[in-house]
Amino acid sequence: MGNTVSLTMDGKAIEASEDQTILEAARENGIYIPTLCQYAGTTNVGACRVCLVEVEKARSLVASCCMPVSSGMVIRTDTKAVRDAQRMIVEFLWASGDHNCLACESNGACELQDLVYWLGIEKPRFPIEPPGYAVEKTNTMISRDLNKCILCGRCVRACNEIQVNEVLDFARRGYRAKVGPAFDADYINSECYFCGECVDACPVGAITFAQARFSGRPWELKKTRTTCTYCGVGCQMDINTHNGKIVKVTGNRNYGLPNQGSLCVKGKFAIDFVQHPDRLKTPLIRKNGILTEATWDEAYDLIARNFKTIKETHGPDSIAGLASARCTNEENYLFQKFMRAAIGTNNVDHCARL
């Protein structure tokens, strides 16, 4: 924390740390400043310009997301000049794309939509002219409709600064600018790892979950916190369900460690198995050559009985244990303990070494 400085915001005397931005100080003091491009955990770039505020003695309006506070600053977040600028900027963004909320997956969870409503814009003064890009549907996980892209760059920073996958960047210049992988490739033909960070970062409906299309509106989804089953890291995530069915998985930055809301391709997208008809839901025991459903007690009994026989007949080293990366550390620890103490062998290994 830097030194504390005193300043005035919207007529209110407040204190802030000198390494804070105006936006951070405002949020801490319950003053709302809208943002679009600002995305925690990434560089503040000052691109969208909706977080403009008036600072006394400044030459022009100031982007609060990247302006550090300083002692004696007099800031106003709600003047006519600020609102007029915000309104025009939001009109620009609205008119620049195909922001058709009726069929948009992000309807109800769209930051642009929220801003339009908050600023009370009936309709933009400029003709609505989406760029006319084809919607990218070449993979089963992420759907990209760049006609809805507002070029805030959150996905670019999420990709480069959070996941450090360095797949996304801007291409072309000015109003032709476009976000994407190198050489304008589709995700599937690029170096993309499908971590889905960009999907979570997108404030509008430009990057969405392909599997979730038409499977539930944001307000219909029930989010359930869970731990990812794919590996031992224990990533926290929200399972989004609608009518008892899993629709998608989203990261939740509020859960903090270990993953701070980030996920990998498996945790994010490999959810089909949960509701797959082939999924095993009970143990099977081969009886007379045929796999037959059994209870867990039956299964454990059988395993214990057979291990005991093998150990007595051939000695403990005739048994080896192979643990899984999908188990937690604690489970793996227990497993080797079991092998050593209960079975009596050091023949323990792990799938990650294969």
Place this chain on the structure above:
Amino acid sequence: MAKLRIEDLKNIRESTRAAMSLRVEMPPLKGKPGVSDRASGKDLLICGGTGCHASGSLGVKKALIAELEKRGLSDAITVVETGCNGFCAMGPIMVVYPEGVIYMLVSPADIPELVEEHFVKGGMLQRLLYREPSTGVVIPIMQEIPFFALQELRVLRNRGLIDPEKIEEYIARDGYRGMAKALSEMAPAQIVKEVLDSGLRGRGGAGFPTGLKWQFAAASPGDVKYVICNADEGDPGAFMDRSVLEADPHAVLEGMVIAAMAIGAHQGYIYCRAEYPLAIHRLNIAIAQSKENGLLGKNILGTGFDFDLEIYQGAGAFVCGEETALMTSIEGKRGMPRPRPPFPAVAGLWQKPSILNNVETLANIGQIILRGGAWYAGVGTEKSKGTKVFALTGDVNNVGLVEVPMGTKLGAIIHDIGGGVPHGKKFKAAQLGGPSGGCIPIQHLNAPVDYETVAELGAIMGSGGLIVMNEEKCAVDMARFFMDFCRDESCGKCTPCREGTKRMLQILTNITEGKGREGDIELLEEMAVIIKNASLCGLGQTAPNPVLSTIRYFRKEYEDHIRKHHCAAAVCAALFKSPCQHTCPVEMDIPAYIALIRSGRLEDAYRVLLRNNPFPSVCGRVCDHKCQSNCRRGKTDEPLAIKFLKRFITDGAARPEITRALVTRKEKIAVIGAGPSGLTAARDLAVRGYTVTVFEELPEPGGMLRWAIPSYRLPRDILTDEINDVRALGVNIICDTRVGMDIPFARIEQEYDYVFLAPGAHKSQLMDIEGEDLPGVYGGVEFLRDFNLHEKDWLAGKKSLGAKVAVVGGGNSAIDAARLAVRLGADVTILYRRQRQDMPAAEEEITAAEEEGVNIQYLVAPLKIAQENGTVTGITCRRMKLGDFDQSGRKRPIPIEGSDFTLGVNSVIAAIGQTSDMGFIPRDSGITINKRDCFVLAADSLSRTTRARFYAGGDAVTGPDTVIGAIAAGHQAAGDIDEAIREANGEKPYEPPPEEKIDIPMTIDEETVESPQVRMPELHGADRKKSFKEVELGFTREEAVQEAMRCLRCDIEI
């Protein structure tokens, strides 16, 4: 070469100076008089800047070397390729020293003759010397040409003098002395102070004090700092930096080393756009030479200071000229700006403290350190010190690079140094600061060009691009052009710039295409303010400037585009069929009648003329033909002779029969004044079925056409025929009747439903000098009218001007009066207080007067009329010199004390302007008249006065104007009166009867061969000076067809 030490520099300087003594006048060296060992030789300097390379200077150089070789002159004559000389319009350029003679537009084919004339015979090759565009005077010596003489060279001090690829020539011109001083004698803080004292401000555009920037970076903690030179010059029309890099690259390197010393940097970059290959080539040579000589690298000049630099080539994005984007680009990332703070002085390139200075800024540094900050601050204005280099381009004679002290008047740069606007066109505005700047219009030619004044006027200094625009440029189109540039160059990072420039361009494009809507101007203004206020970097913050500044100064042009779909400059092609038709105040279908001449269908052509002009044979003679000024053909050779072609139709075809118009309406309309405006309105209203009565004070109708324009220009029968056509429609013209005297104004008010006031401007303005009321002193129009009323008396000698006549004034009336006086046998002198190019009279009229022996004295103004016993004996005048520019963009005449002289004359004609005689309008009429004695129109109308039912037009509204302007006003008023009547009656608007179909031939020539206008045959000699025969004889059929074939048919869309 070994690594140099400080004392070595001095030796190189002295030895090289001796070798260069022919071309460079050096200050005498201490203890050594400027002795040259090459007294007999010559140095021949060929410009090797990019501009001259493009126009072929390398070929010239090759031919020259070969020719000198052939003639055995190679030893005596040294050929040197220099950087840009600055006078780019005239390249390839060659200067011969020691005499300093400059040759221009040299081609390899000229070389044998040039060598023969200059170097063998010792003379000069006249045809390649400079010729002053306005006067034609030849000026052989470079330093005597105003373009060079009026400049003050500091940054460009070595241009055209040294070979930029030879470091010793730079050293000879005091090069690296400032650096040696800084490294050996000065502490970093002293260097910063010297630069602060100089008042130098960033020459890249923003004008931030250079010393302050250095001070911040010097104060930033850190071992690793950077000095960066911004050579990413990207403004359209700007080429100062390129020229400095090409002509004097070491000056930039020297500045960078000094800057490095000041802030404690050891590494530098020159960010130069890849489109400057010659600049990069010469920079590479300079860097290599400096490194080899120990002027860059480790232990510079043995002082222990290390500094190295490299060139980073930019890929051509305009935004990379912005400092943070430039640094991001050097880091290898996409060149996009970063928010500030942190400022580069704290965290710049690779987050290290960095300074970024423009090429021109850095090129000043060596001299500032050597000569001191006070020396630099010795020129310029209070807040803008030193000099500034401008790239002067566009519609200006002397396109090139000029360096002048800050605060030099804009007009001086454009007119005195730049030689003014070519082809006699009028200056409209100068765009300063490229696409981030704004325009400065004609009324501000006196503005001193410094950071503050320029900003107040809505432009910015920018990097110094100065684009001159003449009257043929459209303000809206210009704004559209620059917005198109900014939209393309916006990096796309921030919303206001990315989307805002796109939307502004969209609106501007709509306006130029006739799709503008009410409210667009206000929306543009609102957008401009927000985009300026909200954008992330300088690009977006300045992109709306051209829009704001054109709206500020040319709002009416925007309104005309939106409301009338009219582009006065005839640029916005979507608004019209052809520029000539669009420029004509009554929009005559010029291409159509010209095409009909070509196919010999003169009767059809005549009918086309009469569609919107009741006086085509008058206009064929005396129109000021605005149409010709915008003729596209004029861009290749000369405009079409549209006026003469129009006359040819009326000369060559039978007049179409006029049938009386049926009176279908009950309303009665009075027209006051039977000039072109009144008669046009009368004709239009008669055609629409109204009963029209015209009241005329003088004995015959015609107004100025009859009473002011002499018959040698407009034969009376021609005029009478066209007026009779108006009568034939049923218009009643009552002459010899002055309203207010012969018929009371109240009666007009009572008896007529609507009144059109078109009394013209028949009263001369007074000179306001002693003796003006003497007999023998006439007003211009009064004299012309008197002659026309009493022609017999004048011709019989009953009335006389005497032997010698002075005419005061420079307008068409002055010329008419002078030429008439010549025909009365007088010796005539015109006295005009400005210069010839400032005369409002038509150029062809001035020439005709000169041909007829009229003597014109320029820059003189009358003081009093001399008299003896009540008889005029002369006119006392004072000579004038030219001062500042006035609102009209012309230089103001200023009296020269003690220059008075008296011209002996018998009479004086004062033709300095006319006003209307408004005595017939009662004071309580509710019709407002302004100070200039003109009718004031209602705010919402183009013809209604401040009183309902009373309309006005012609000279009585506008002040003295043209025939075609008066005709247009007549059309306007007639339409407005008719509309008002129908609206009051609840009728539908007037629908003109379907136009008679005339097929217009679509012949287009595949190729255009350059050919000038066909000249109008004229009467010459005594027959002309002594008679009132028409001077212009008219085209023959062959001449007319030949001229008609020159038409490019801009009206045809394929």
